[in-house]
Amino acid sequence: MLYNLNIRWILIFSILMASIYFIMPSYELYTIKSDPELQDINTDHLSEDAIQLGLDxxxxxYIVLELDYLTYLLQQANEKLSFxxxxxxxxxxxESINNALNNQxxxxxxxxxxSNENNIALISYYSNLFRSPTERHNLDVIELLGNNRKDSMLSILEIMRNRIEDHNQYGMGEPSIQQLGADRMIIELAGISDVSKAKDYVQRTAEFxxxxVENLQVFKDLIFQIDQNHKRDYKLQYQLIPTANRMLAVDSDxxxxxxxxxxxxxxLGDKYDILWSNEAFLGPEGQLMRELSLVRSKPAISSGQIKESRALISEFGNDDAGNWIVNLDMTTEGKVKWSRFTGNNIGRRVAIILDNVIYMAPTIQAKISSGGTRITGFKDKQEAQDIASVLKAGELPAPINVVQINYIGPSLGQDSIASGTLSMMIGLLLVFIFMVFYYNLSGLIATCALLINMLLVFAILITMDAVxxxxxxxxxxxxxxMTVDANIIIFERIREELLISKSIQSAVHTGYNRAFLTILDANITTLITACVLSFIGSGPIKGFATTLSIGILCSMFTAIFVTKTIFLTFIDYFKIKKLSI
Structure with a gap:
């Protein structure tokens, strides 16, 4: 079938038209953006379909994250420590954190x-880290904490990459994540401008x-004790508002x-925590109110028992029909614990908590043996997907803090981008001149194939939502x-065939057939390297590998299929007697 020239041209034109269709929004968008007189034109409809530029x-x-040492080192300590x-x-x-900041x-x-200066035995706090804690010095504890920190940072790095995988499926620029020193990492998010959302998203510990939820009377008793213990004029018992089964507070407080x-x-000790709900609501007097809940410190289910999380729209027939929710499936261990917990606490409320914020606190109506539950109360689709994403990626082994967050402009600047574009055009022009000068009309055919190759690569990158x-x-x-190199190999083979007095048609067929294996071998070896970079690398390296892989595949099509079709068309339809090569 592919020996039929009509079918070959139909295939080429179809692919070419499809490529132009996908590229046009990008061409229109960046043409408008580059012209100061067209800045008033709304380009939102073009942005969704255009290729996006990366951070550089x-x-x-530009976000710098740092290990939250206070929380992390307390987590590493023995759980059985007294309050x-x-x-x-x-x-x-x-005090150690302050000294580290002051002394760098x-x-x-x-x-x-x-610890050494004050004769403090760290093993008394971290005995849980050793199988035999006897005769352990402070240096032993510090070395083990250092090893644990190294492992935790590597895990955080991996989880962060997985967490934003949906936003960076092909590694073309968002995010670039790299570790900085022993306790910091840098995340670069291209094209992101909402500082608050980005900060919350990357900083989530995903502690589920x-x-x-304790009953209201126990909550009231603890509030009374807290008021007696502090000397502020602000008293919780007078400011908090108890309702039928909830405790409310004015959001401004x-x-x-x-x-x-x-x-x-x-x-509160180790038994209870007082947590806020995730959303404020409008009270009867027009004030924003927020719920406070007294919950047990020891959870029935934690992140380790979550197997799968999915963001979806609640189906018709549910109380929250049409709203975004996150469905959770539990592991076998989680199902057993959840079944036992719900069976023992029918009629009581259970708090669904993510990063110390309560998303909902429904009443347990019956024993749940299926191991499934769901989270509601999200503002929009993005929040539901973000939470499903961080739960799926896993809980961070250590909490992190944002220590620096900056907007950054293009690292090259507009002048550098313009210079880079000019350099690319000059390079293409020099290749064009060389090919036409050395291979005459055949060089012009190779240049046309090169331009088609560029169109194909850009079109595929756009369909992949690449940055x-x-x-x-x-x-x-x-x-x-690589595209020009393939054509040079083919042309040299055709020249050799013509020198042994073969016909033009025979020389073209033989030249392409014999050059094919050479080109295929060269491209496969490069493609293997690109695949290794794609799977092992991340960020810019993965982006380079992705573009290179697409370019290799497209160059095989244009250098072999397209140019051969043009040659056969000249031979069969125009009956040429001499090949300009």
Missing amino acids: LKGGL NKRIDLESIIS TDVLYELERL QLTL YDIINQILDSNKSI LTLPGIAGLLLTIG
């Missing part, structure tokens, strides 16, 4: 130094819990209530050379 060409957010001993450890860690040193180094609760943790970065452009430039 377009700009975006007072845990408070002592918190004080030691806080490592927190673990300062923790060891402070299902835990029991959020900060002062948190300050009071933080300074009175000893009253074009500098490494991606480098991959494109490399494919230009």
Whole structure:
């Protein structure tokens, strides 16, 4: 079938028209953006279908994350520590963190130094890290904490990449994630401008819990004790509003209530936590209200028991029909625990908690043996998908804090981008001149194939929702050379065939057939390298590999199929007697 020239041309024109169709929105978008007189035109409808520029060409957010040492080192400590001993450890860690900031040193180094100076035995806090904790020195504890920190940072790096996989499926520029030192990492998000959402998304620990909500009377008793323990004029018992089974607060009092609760943790001890709901609502007097709940510190289900999470729209017939929800499936262990927990607490409320925020607290109506549950109360599709994504990627092994977040413009600048475009055009022109000068009309055919190859590569990148970065452009430039190189091999083979007095048609067929294996071998070896880079690499490296892989496949099509079709057309339809090569 592919020996029929009409079918070959139909295939080529169909692919060419499809490529132009996908490229046109990008051409229109960047033509409008580059013309100051057209800035008033709305381009939102074009942006969705156009190729996106990466952080180094377009700009975006530059985020520096740092390990939350206070929370992390407390998590590493023995769970059986008394409340007072845990408070002592918190004080030691806080002082070590301050010393590290002042002296520009490592927190673990300062923790060891402070412990040695004050004759503090760290093994008394971290005995759980050793099988035989006897005769362990502070240096042993610090070395083990250092190894655990290294493993935790590697896990955070991997989870972060998985977490944003849906937004960066092909690694073309968002995000670029890399570790910086022992306890920091850098994330670059191309084309992102919403600082608040980006910060919340990357900083989520994804600590998921299902835990029991205590009854209102126990909550009131604890509030009374807290009020007696602090000397502020603001008293919780007069400011909080108890309802039938809920405790409400005015949303504007959020900060002062948190300050009071933080300074009175000893009253709650290890048994309870007081947490806020995720959303405020309008009260009867027009004030924004938010619910507070007293929950058990020890959860019935945690992140480790979640097997799968999916964001979807609730089906018709449910109370939240039409709203976005996240469905959760549990592991075998989680199903057993959930079944036992719901069976023992029918009629009581269970809090669904993510990163210490309550998303909902429904009443348990019956024993749930299926191991499935769902989270509701999301503002929109994006929030539901974000939470499903972080739950699917897994809980971070250690909490992280955003220490720096900046908008950054194109690292090349508009002048550099223009210079890069000019350089590419000059390169194409020089290749064009060389091919036409050395191979005459055949060189012109090869140049046409090269232009078609560029169109195909851009069209495929656009259909993949790729983000074009500098490494991606480098991959494109490399494919230009590979496309021309394939044609040079073919043309030289045809020349050899013509020298032994073969007919033009026979020389073309033989030249393409004999050059095919050489071109195929060369491209396969390059393609293997690109695939390795794609699977092992990340960010810019993966973007370069993706562009290179597409360019290789497209160059095989244009250099072999397209150019041969043009040659056969000249031979069969125009009956040429001499080949200009």
